[in-house]
Amino acid sequence: QIKKDAFAVTDDGYRLWLKYDPIADVGVKKEYQKFTQFIAAPSANPVVKSATDEVQQGLSGLLGKVVPVVLSAKGQSGGIVLTLVTDKSQDFANKEGYSIETVQGNIRVSSESEVGLLYGSFALLRHMQTLQSLSAITLRSSPKVRYRMLNHWDNHDGTIERGYAGSSLWKWYELPERIDPRYRDYARANASLGINGSVLNNVNASARFMSAEYIEKVAAIANVFRPYGIKVYLSVYFAAPKTLGGLGTSDPLNPQVQAWWAAKVKEIYQYIPDFGGFLVKANSEGEPGPQDYGRTHADGANMLAAAFKPYDGVVIWRAFVYKSDPKGDRFKAAYEEFTPLDGQFDEKVIVQVKNGPIDFQPREPFSPLFGNMPKTPLGMEFQLTQEYLGFATHAVYEAPIFKECLDADTYVNGKGSTVARIVDGTLHGYARTAMAGVANTGSVRNWTGHPLAQANWYAFGRLTWDHQLSSEQIAREWVALTLTKDKKANTQIVNMMLHSRDIYVDYNTPLGLSRPWTGVHFAPEPWQNRSSRPDWTAVYYHKADSVGLGFDRTANGSNALAQYRPEVQRQWSNPDSCPLPYLLWFHHVSWDKKLSTGQTLWHEVCSRLYAGADSVLWMQQQWDQVKAHINPETFADVEARLRTQHKEAIWWRNAWVLYLQSFARQPIPPKFKKPEQTLEQVIKSVDVYLLR
Numbered sequence: 001q002i003k004k005d006a007f008a009v010t011d012d013g014y015r016l017w018l019k020y021d022p023i024a025d026v027g028v029k030k031e032y033q034k035f036t037q038f039i040a041a042p043s044a045n046p047v048v049k050s051a052t053d054e055v056q057q058g059l060s061g062l063l064g065k066v067v068p069v070v071l072s073a074k075g076q077s078g079g080i081v082l083t084l085v086t087d088k089s090q091d092f093a094n095k096e097g098y099s100i101e102t103v104q105g106n107i108r109v110s111s112e113s114e115v116g117l118l119y120g121s122f123a124l125l126r127h128m129q130t131l132q133s134l135s136a137i138t139l140r141s142s143p144k145v146r147y148r149m150l151n152h153w154d155n156h157d158g159t160i161e162r163g164y165a166g167s168s169l170w171k172w173y174e175l176p177e178r179i180d181p182r183y184r185d186y187a188r189a190n191a192s193l194g195i196n197g198s199v200l201n202n203v204n205a206s207a208r209f210m211s212a213e214y215i216e217k218v219a220a221i222a223n224v225f226r227p228y229g230i231k232v233y234l235s236v237y238f239a240a241p242k243t244l245g246g247l248g249t250s251d252p253l254n255p256q257v258q259a260w261w262a263a264k265v266k267e268i269y270q271y272i273p274d275f276g277g278f279l280v281k282a283n284s285e286g287e288p289g290p291q292d293y294g295r296t297h298a299d300g301a302n303m304l305a306a307a308f309k310p311y312d313g314v315v316i317w318r319a320f321v322y323k324s325d326p327k328g329d330r331f332k333a334a335y336e337e338f339t340p341l342d343g344q345f346d347e348k349v350i351v352q353v354k355n356g357p358i359d360f361q362p363r364e365p366f367s368p369l370f371g372n373m374p375k376t377p378l379g380m381e382f383q384l385t386q387e388y389l390g391f392a393t394h395a396v397y398e399a400p401i402f403k404e405c406l407d408a409d410t411y412v413n414g415k416g417s418t419v420a421r422i423v424d425g426t427l428h429g430y431a432r433t434a435m436a437g438v439a440n441t442g443s444v445r446n447w448t449g450h451p452l453a454q455a456n457w458y459a460f461g462r463l464t465w466d467h468q469l470s471s472e473q474i475a476r477e478w479v480a481l482t483l484t485k486d487k488k489a490n491t492q493i494v495n496m497m498l499h500s501r502d503i504y505v506d507y508n509t510p511l512g513l514s515r516p517w518t519g520v521h522f523a524p525e526p527w528q529n530r531s532s533r534p535d536w537t538a539v540y541y542h543k544a545d546s547v548g549l550g551f552d553r554t555a556n557g558s559n560a561l562a563q564y565r566p567e568v569q570r571q572w573s574n575p576d577s578c579p580l581p582y583l584l585w586f587h588h589v590s591w592d593k594k595l596s597t598g599q600t601l602w603h604e605v606c607s608r609l610y611a612g613a614d615s616v617l618w619m620q621q622q623w624d625q626v627k628a629h630i631n632p633e634t635f636a637d638v639e640a641r642l643r644t645q646h647k648e649a650i651w652w653r654n655a656w657v658l659y660l661q662s663f664a665r666q667p668i669p670p671k672f673k674k675p676e677q678t679l680e681q682v683i684k685s686v687d688v689y690l691l692r
């Protein structure tokens with residue numbers, strides 16, 4: 001038997017959700033033939049060209065034929081016609097939106113903008129990839145948020161902070177001369193979802209990105225993205241005027257510093273006329289910022305905004321700040337620092353807030369900043385890369401995390417004041433609205449490491465466009481485009497995906513625990529009690545002691561709850577009625593307290609940890625059953641990762657159970673198998689894992 005060529009891969013993973021595999025269904029194919037005689041597009045605009053290229057490529061895959069692109073339908077029917085309609089609205093959303101319908105025997109994709117035609121083309125292809133009928137097609141959609149962006153935490157040396165899918169996509173050392181073909185595929189994937197911005201470098205920024213040498217490299221990438229409607233942004237190092245510019249200070253109120261930034265921004269626009277703007281992490285985790293000079297976040301942000309005055313770009317200022325205070329509560333930090341500044345930010349500034357008050361934990365309550373800065377546009381920051389979600393070996397579908405936050409009601413203007421309505425600007429009337437996702441992409445062939453992690457990129461993108469889509473709808477769509485057309489298999493995989501986050505939470509941070517890790521954010525370390533900062537230990541967060549477990553954030557404790565409206569406080573402030581997923585976020589609960597499940601806290605903790613780890617076996621079974629419907633490479637990849645996940649879930653379970661037992665001083669309920677290791681052995685295994 002001849003051995004299969006190792007290089008002859010199908011590239012199932014590389015092609016993401018844009019596979020365009022041949023349609024097998026004869027009936028569907030026949031119907032599609034009727035409308036695919038030509039593609040008519042009115043202009044040679046590069047964005048429109050991207051649209052027609054994509055439709056052509058899609059049809060060639062789906063139907064196996066090359067469909068000609070023409071300038072006009074010339075009264076003929078049976079084609080796809082891209083139509084620019086007159087620019088009626090001043091509203092960005094309508095401009096970027098599209099509608100698709102059948103008109104005189106053609107499929108007409110229309111929009112007020114070129115980029116809307118591109119988005120419409122992708123929507124049409126999605127419609128066809130999921131085998132829906134064209135005869136009566138009517139699709140109409142426009143984005144709810146204006147800046148829909150990925151944040152890459154990519155460093156100049158090719159590493160990615162918290163990246164688990166290989167090295168950076170951006171090959172700085174070969175730019176600007178060599179353009180990796182992958183940049184275009186990245187742009188296509190984003191445009192297919194409606195993502196229109198990429199921050200190329202890490203928020204822990206290097207000043208070199210402000211150098212002429214790097215601006216040229218960035219411009220080369222911008223040139224590739226432009227025809228896909230994607231703008232590039234850069235993260236900035238606030239002290240660059242000093243370190244790069246040679247000034248004696250980076251004080252935002254110093255005229256020389258202001259002039260330096262104005263000149264820098266001008267220089268960038270000479271290379272990149274549609275540059276998107278700056279993203280800034282300042283006075284956070286050791287990064288420099290305006291407070292180094294006794295100035296405020298608003299002073300810093302407004303100084304940069306002034307430099308953007310002549311241009312379209314914006315300044316996105318992050319609210320991820322906290323200070324080291326052994327007696328304090330990190331939960332409250334961002335609110336305390338930022339709410340007094342409401343109303344002081346320039347109109348070109350968006351303040352970007354992480355979904356939760358701490359830091360991308362597997363489950364967090366929504367950040368109390370949402371709703372409490374009515375005069376400042378607040379952008380959402382989600383994390384796609386699985387920093388706290390098991391890196392690339394744990395399958396966690398994140399849409400439920402995003403939705404939980406977006407759908408949460410802040411009650412700031414009464415019932416129905418959801419986080420989504422704050423972020424999309426409808427509640428407080430912000431003109432500039434933003435959603436960002438910390439990217440999970442890298443240079444591994446399948447982009448995201450775990451094949452199922454592609455769904456997180458996909459889901460984020462779809463939600464930036466329309467946050468009203470449900471997690472299930474998005475998963476169904478992604479599975480159909482990416483994994484299988486089989487309906488039963490689709491349902492089974494979607495069901496597994498929808499449970500995956502809760503399963504992870506159960507073996508990792510049940511009942512509202514958080515941050516059981518320090519170092520690399522992967523291995524269990526609930527015992528960690530030493531660090532240069534108290535809020536970088538694990539015990540700071542779970543507060544396990546002989547009495548009980550959890551962080552008291554009621555009025556008896558840190559009173560972080562007071563940062564929410566009374567209606568929200570009422571949901572969480574009573575330990576008897578607080579929903580169990582949030583219980584230990586807000587209460588220090590005694591080990592023997594009976595919970596709503598009828599079990600004591602200790603029993604409930606054990607039940608969740610065991611159920612979580614066992615459920616990974618259930619996921620394995622679910623996956624095994626769909627084998628016949630999945631590309632063999634992808635199937636094997638996921639199958640293997642699920643086995644690793646199970647091993648690691650047991651590691652987590654054992655670590656927690658044994659560690660917490662030392663406080664609860666009660667036996668593990670007999671229905672659960674006792675861990676084979678001792679606590680000391682588990683600690684040792686983690687120590688070895690963390691060795692340098």
Ligand SMILES: CO[C@H]1[C@H](O)[C@@H](O)[C@H](O)O[C@@H]1C(=O)O
Nearest residue numbers: 153161162203204281320359
């Ligand atoms: C980019 O730095 C990150 C840091 O790696 C990460 O551990 C934490 O989640 O948040 C920081 C931030 O969001 O700024």
